[in-house]
Amino acid sequence: MPAPVPPEPSPDSPASGCGGKPKILAIGIAPLGIISIGIVPMGVISIGVVPMGVLSLGAVAMGVINASVVGMGILIAGVNVMGVWWVGMEGMGPYRLGVQAGQVHHHDHGQKNIHAYPSREEALSKAKQLGCEGVHAMGSLWMPCEDHPTP
Amino acid sequence: MAQHAGHGAQQAVFATKAEAEAAAKHFNCKGAHRMGNQWMPCASHGEATGGTSSPSTP
Numbered sequence: 401m402p403a404p405v406p407p408e409p410s411p412d413s414p415a416s417g418c419g420g421k422p423k424i425l426a427i428g429i430a431p432l433g434i435i436s437i438g439i440v441p442m443g444v445i446s447i448g449v450v451p452m453g454v455l456s457l458g459a460v461a462m463g464v465i466n467a468s469v470v471g472m473g474i475l476i477a478g479v480n481v482m483g484v485w486w487v488g489m490e491g492m493g494p495y496r497l498g499v500q501a502g503q504v505h506h507h508d509h510g511q512k513n514i515h516a517y518p519s520r521e522e523a524l525s526k527a528k529q530l531g532c533e534g535v536h537a538m539g540s541l542w543m544p545c546e547d548h549p550t551p
Numbered sequence: 552m553a554q555h556a557g558h559g560a561q562q563a564v565f566a567t568k569a570e571a572e573a574a575a576k577h578f579n580c581k582g583a584h585r586m587g588n589q590w591m592p593c594a595s596h597g598e599a600t601g602g603t604s605s606p607s608t609p
Contacts, residue, residue: 514562514563514564515560515561515562515563516560516561516562516563516578517559517560517561518559519559522559522560538563538578538580538591538592538593539575539577539578539579539580539592539593540578540579540580541561541563541577541578543563
């Protein structure tokens, strides 16, 4: 019995879907191309609402090089971003470009044990907020927690 | 310059040794010591007496 032969793709069939050969320029709802422009584009250069590509430009994007409102990438610029090298209003990553590390905003400022208090009672109250026990003296002031956590 | 977080709180962790040394006067101590990659006032963490406002010792 002869083995079934898989159907040959028609030359007229769409070529930009998954598994197909990407177009040079693809435009649409979910285009796949070397250059993709659309709603959810994927390609080397992706421009759109939710792009994914080596170079991505869009609203919510992922790419090696990325410019977006919310994005993730190696080198990224945007409003709220995560990347190795990043530029933006809010972000996370080891290297923020254009701003010294000390100026980088961290959300957990208020939760760290970085203040000392004149009274032991105040430090003890702060310790409870921080989720630790006791206090320790620092010079003539008091700091929350019995000891500092290992940095 | 030490930052106040209200109720007489003093900033105790600084990015530079100079800042920590400058803040040591608020702690009635001298010098600074390293804490991880940051700096804290007083020559050592053990240089501690506690404030007189406390009715008991730690």
